[in-house]
Amino acid sequence: MSNKPANKIQDLQYFGEFGGVNPSISDSATYTFLHAKTMLDTFEGHAEGCYLYSRHSSPSNLYLSKALAAMEFTENANVAASGMGAITSVFLQVCGAGDHIVAGRTIYGGTYAFLKNFAPKMNISTSFVDITSLEKVEAAITPTTKMIYCESISNPLLEIADISGLAKIAKKHGIILVVDNTFSPMIISPQKLGADVTIHSLTKFINGTNDTVGGVVCGTQEFIDSLKNVNDGAMMLLGPVMDSLRAASILKNLRTLHIRMKKHSENAKYLAESFEKDGLKVVYPGLKSHKSYELMQSMYNVEYGFGGMMTIDVGNLEKANALMELMQHENLGYLAVSLGFYKTLFSAPGTSTSSEIPVEEQLEMGLSNGIIRFSIGLDNDIERTYRAMKKCMKQVGVL
């Protein structure tokens, strides 16, 4: 068995119903049974290979789920209609009234808003901590804590979680470690570092074409079964189900993910190094100046690089906005949220994806309003892009 994420995906062999080279798309919400007894067995989860109803499973969703489980080295996985559908299902499966979560304080705005504003309605509380400090994480654990939650590379500050260190703390306290790996598919393999559950928003790098939202939970067979349980499974009962047509299209894009990740990483590293040399405040996990550079070296799967995400602090929001508008005008990318697209995307997180986080807290965590978050695209000639970006920066007075 290969121990590389891309090889594991390559080794999957799925045939279509008529010998097609892509698996057939299951275009049904419900499924017939030849024998009534088999229906009962399927309901109870004992009938291998039988389908009941597509909120629970569909062939297309299982193909994609299996491929993502292979990529993340987990026993199984279950896809969801969005990243938030996957994330909130995991919170609600693991935690009930009175329970507590320890989460990174620089996480995706939607996850932060859910834990901060929505989960308390169910009496689930969260302590937001500096995830780069193992001491602070451990100190926040209480007798009611059920989970440590973090992003392997955090949004938008690109802080790196010490997954092995966090996993040790989780084990010691008998709780689980859940990692959102959206920024670093293939680059980081959380399960290999000790994480119990790995989540992705498929919307980003994994699908890569910004034509749909999607999510996945990867974990043990037991945990995935619990999420899909017809009596008390969060994914079954809350119903954040992906449509089969989308599962089929995401699976096709997944087949090229390794090539795209390498190119995103190559381009982002070139720009990060160049703009740092020019004297800008650049944050990129592949720069020696990154405060977790050593940790990243010890964790990442070298061949895929350091990822496509970087930030540049241009000083203030006015300059950030002027620069983004000009870059879009010059066709260097889009002023848009999201990431992992073939074209470069940029936004100012303080006023967009992290606007759920109150301004005082943003400042405390080092999120200045001059920060631009870049998701670097698949540009063929990145030196040409660099020259054009630099020209824009000079024009608005950033350089």
Ligand SMILES: *Cc1c(COP(=O)(O)O)cnc(C)c1O
């Ligand atoms: C986008 C994103 C999510 C949410 O995913 P959706 O597919 O938009 O629901 C969660 N975590 C991270 C790190 C993200 O970037």
